[in-house]
Amino acid sequence: MRNLEINCRNCGKTALVRAEPVYEGFRRTGEVFVCLECGFRYPSEAETPFAVHEAKPDVFTAEEKRKAPPIFGEEDFGHSCRWCAHYVVNPFDQRCGLTGKTVDATDVCFKFLRKNGSGAQ
Numbered sequence: 514m515r516n517l518e519i520n521c522r523n524c525g526k527t528a529l530v531r532a533e534p535v536y537e538g539f540r541r542t543g544e545v546f547v548c549l550e551c552g553f554r555y556p557s558e559a560e561t562p563f564a565v566h567e568a569k570p571d572v573f574t575a576e577e578k579r580k581a582p583p584i585f586g587e588e589d590f591g592h593s594c595r596w597c598a599h600y601v602v603n604p605f606d607q608r609c610g611l612t613g614k615t616v617d618a619t620d621v622c623f624k625f626l627r628k629n630g631s632g633a634q
């Protein structure tokens with residue numbers, strides 16, 4: 514005798530089900546599955562709504578990872594202060610030689626001027 518879980522279509526509960534062999538004369542022809550909550554009989558294994566306890570597949574996570582944008586878009590990367598001719602770095606701060614303001618290497622500026630040989634650094 515096996516006790517299995519089903520999502521019973523008749524009583525709507527997650528219930529245990531009892532497998533009962535079916536005989537035709539002396540020949541065993543199959544099994545019926547009886548809901549232990551409401552007594553509903555499912556005439557075959559194929560028609561029994563067994564509860565599935567599989568671990569959820571990791572598809573969603575993989576999909577999200579694939580869709581995740583790169584940290585720098587192509588455009589931002591190309592126009593960030595890091596690659597700008599006005600970008601001045603010293604041990605204390607990073608500033609824009611044009612405005613004198615403190616900047617970050619990742620800042621994007623509309624006064625961007627491509628530094629010669631940018632990308633070499």
Ligand SMILES: [Zn+2]
Nearest residue numbers: 521524548551
């Ligand atoms: Zn039931």
